[in-house]
Amino acid sequence: MNFNEMAENIGLDEQDFREMAELFVSVGVTDLSKLRDACASRDCQGVLMSAHSLKGASANLGFTEIYEIAKRVEAEARAQKLDGAGEAIVEIERRLDSITAALRGQ
């Protein structure tokens, strides 16, 4: 993960971007646990809200993989479908972890 390049893409310096990324991970973990709860109770509206939040933030920072997953979950939830959500949660969690690892790694 090249934070410098990602920072440049949105017109920030790397230090700022790292701060943003940390914030993103901590907010993302909260969103993710809300998503998990909503999913467990088959609450489509809840899934939709948390996915939407993840989607917006990841898009802004350029975490495109998370953005794509969140977008898919949001669209499916809107159509009252939660089939793929479980897998998506695992996937998002994995990616959040790898961001954290990358942040600590340097």
Add this chain to the structure above:
Amino acid sequence: MGIEVQQTTRFTEHVTTGQEEYLKALFDAVHTGILVIDPAAHRIIDVNPAAARMIGLSRNEIIGSVCHRFVCPAEEGKCPVTDLGQAIHQSERVLRLADGRECAIIKTVVPTTMNGRKCLIESFVDISEQKRIQREIAESEQRTRELADSLPQIVFETDVAGNVTFGNRRGLAILRYTQEDLDRGMNALDMFIPEDRDRIQGNIIRIMKGEILPDIEYTARRKDGSTLPVIINAAPIIRNGRAAGIRGIIVDITDIKRTETALRESGSLYRALFEGTGTAMAIIEEDTTISLVNSEFEYFTGLTRQEVEGRRSWLEFTPPVELPRLTEYHDLRRADPDAAPRRYELQLRDREDRLRDIYLNVAMIPGTTMSVCSMMDITERKQAEEGLRESQRRLADIINFLPDATFVIDRDGKVIAWNNAIEMMTGVSADDILGKGDFEYSLPFYGERRPILIDLVLNGNPEVEDRYVRRERQGKVLVGETYVPGLRGGGVYLAGTAAALYDSKGEIVGAIESIRDITDRRNAEEELKKAKEEAERVNRELESINRQMEESIERANIMAQAAGAANLAKSEFLANMSHEIRTPMNGIIGFTTLTLETDLDGEQREYAEAVKVSAENLMALINDILDFSKIEAGRLTIEPIPFDLRTTVEQLADLLVVRAEEKGLSLVVRYGCDALRRVIGDPGRIRQILTNLISNAVKFTEKGHVIIDVTCEAKPDAPAMFHFRVEDTGIGIPESKLEYIFEKFTQADASTTRRYGGTGLGLAISKQLVECMGGRIGVESREGKGSTFWFSLPMPVDTEAPVEIIPEADLTGVRILVVDDREINQRALEEQVACWGMRCSSCGSSEEALNILREAHAAGDRFQIAVIAYHDEQSASEDLGRRIKADADLKQTILVMIASIGKRGDAKRMQDVGFAAYLVKPVHSSVLMDALATAWSASLKGLPIQLITRHSLAEARSDKKTADLQGAPALRASVLVAEDNPVNQKLAVRMLEKFDMSVDIAATGREVLGKLEKGAYDIVFMDCQMPEMDGYEATACIRRAEQDSGRHLPIIAMTANAMQGDREKCLAAGMDDYIAKPIRREAIAEMLQKWARKNRA
């Protein structure tokens, strides 16, 4: 000879046995020369007659001489026998003769004793003849080899096994072998392709047996494997009566083969042409003999070619009357091929002795005295033509009898009959008009050449049809009435009857028209009609006056009672209600949009889309009603502020260009008053009017363009007058509707409403707004051609406006070529660059462009910049770019591409092609100027640059502006960001802080309202989806509150749903502008520039 010497030696041994006499006789009789030498004294002590004969002296003269006087004179003092004690057997030596000549000998020396004395017996024979023959053989061989080497063919010899024993140098070279290859050993078969080897082996045996073979073709193979056709001419080498091998010449016949093939092909080509033309043809020799004919000729004459070719002269086929002429041609043509006519008609007798009309075509065969002639039988054609003329003549006779003026034309429009009656009517005689075409017949009637009724039966022509007052078709006959102003010195009414003429196959061969003068009848009718109309008109006027009086009285009464109050109340009510209606409408539109994003079946989707479209239409109507109510309620306020008119117009065009591009229309802005752009007026209202006019133009135009044109005229004692024109190439407006077009709820007709939608209030509102600002509005239109809406506004120029940024490089005098396939875009670009003093040319195609560039280069006045802007075919732009960059003379040209639609990856590709700038439409003056100036300045300084794009320019600008902002702390603006997600909050804050803004955050719509109550902000960035109260609702609340304060807070929407229609939705909700998530720095910069500063100003 060696044997003789040996015998001598043997017999000498017998001397000791005492057979002296016998030996003496032998000594004298042998032909071998014998010398007896005293080795100690080197002196000759005896010599036989044979030796004496050879030397040419008597025995006495020889005996006693030093041996070297005669034998081996060169070896005197180093004689191997006498001096060195060696014996010699049959060695080649030299004998010096008496006359001084030297003679080659073979000599054997035997030491012996005679009478107790040691002596040497030297016996020798003359071998000079043998030597000479040997030398001659060697020389001959050398000559043969040199000769063989000099031959251009391959010369070879082989032994019986086919091993090559000799090959000439040239031959080796042809086959790409070397002498070394030959020395290593080669077999003749190796020099041919494997397929030929059996044949060759067989033929070698046949040659060695003495058979003489004809030249046979083979395929030789060179050392490198390539092949060549050859023929071999070989003979056996006979040694001692037996074949010892073969010797021969191999000739490379590549060229011969090629020529043969070409000859064969051209021969058969000409033969096929000659036979296949379908016309009779003959080749004629100088003495008039026919040397060659084809099968058509045989058919025509009924003679076979054996009976004709080389046997007959063409003279015997020619009728006597034609003969002098044709023989003259024949002779002339042989003196000079062009002297006689090449084509002419004549008559010839055919196989049945019938006289036929022949069209003859003769030409000399170059390089020979022969000519070739082809004959076409045109008898039938001539008869048909004659028949046609005959029938036309008959037709003319018939129509001459007709009492009505009548004429006939053929299919080509030529007059072929013109009767007496029409001569009388027009004063034009048949002789003067027969055979003339090109509407000659309309001249006497109309004084000009043009289609008339008779032409209508051949081709329908609406323009012509309109000229006829009364026109109808009665079966195949067309009847029309018209007024002809200038016949016989006065106007007449004519009734025409016209019909097509058909041939036996039912095809039209011409047309006939007969004309009757009905002036008298028409005049009577006219009189009657006029009288009736006059009576009706008087009646109507009376009624109308009555009615007007009644209406006036009534209206006066009503107005007196209700005028201001009721209407005002109604409008007031509507103005207030509109806001109340708008909020739920936003809900309907919003949720319909969400519904459409879910999985719907076809029917559901259709219904949902219908709901959305209806809701949006209703919303637009409500907005319009609100505006209109405000106007009627007198609450419309105009707030003049200083603003940049040009930027306002261009940014508006940016918003609307999406729709235009979707329909394939060019949306062009022409700002013709560059000196005056900072003015004082109400930009919001001007935008509103322009939005309405431009949207209409785009809506009602299916192809072509929409031009927004702004010009101004400065006035010495009054505000400058700005003229805005929106010109389209759309459906236009019927003339009858033009005067009502600005009235409310009016569209050109009801069907357009159904087709194009719209409230019918837009133009009425525009008119009110223009008039409120002291201006005028109007329209010019031609149905089917397009409309031009215009309005003029007086606006003072802002004299305190900041000075424009001057571009980095002066573009004056720089030569620029504009390549654009749409002429309107070409013109717009030309005008823009001309404003900057550039020298501009333009064209519409790549070929033209390359020609222009090359000519300019050749003339030493090259184009420095080329702007390539294909509208319809974007790939053509790229292709032209490549071709310019590939041309060594032109590749210096700076290339700027203007694309209609930007695609991901295009920019990178264009940079690779060599474009300096890649801009996506619409490209406004300021952007184009920046791009050209940046590219030109980099080129002047010789600096390499990154591809120039709208973004790179915007960044460069925002850098400048950031600097400006930082340099002026007084301008520090405060921003409110409404956003619920903490990540996005922080990001927005970070970005805004970079622009030196003071930033506050609100997480919900309610919080926004709370913040606004406490403090003032210059601009709000509003997330559309927030908990508690979303962005649309919050905006609606803010706008409601502003109703009283009269202020206007810029609200910029931020939404992740980057969909078409989102922008409109935000604008409809009362927001001012829109940026799509993900949030980007450039977008924020643009918004701040556009809204925050202006608000401050």
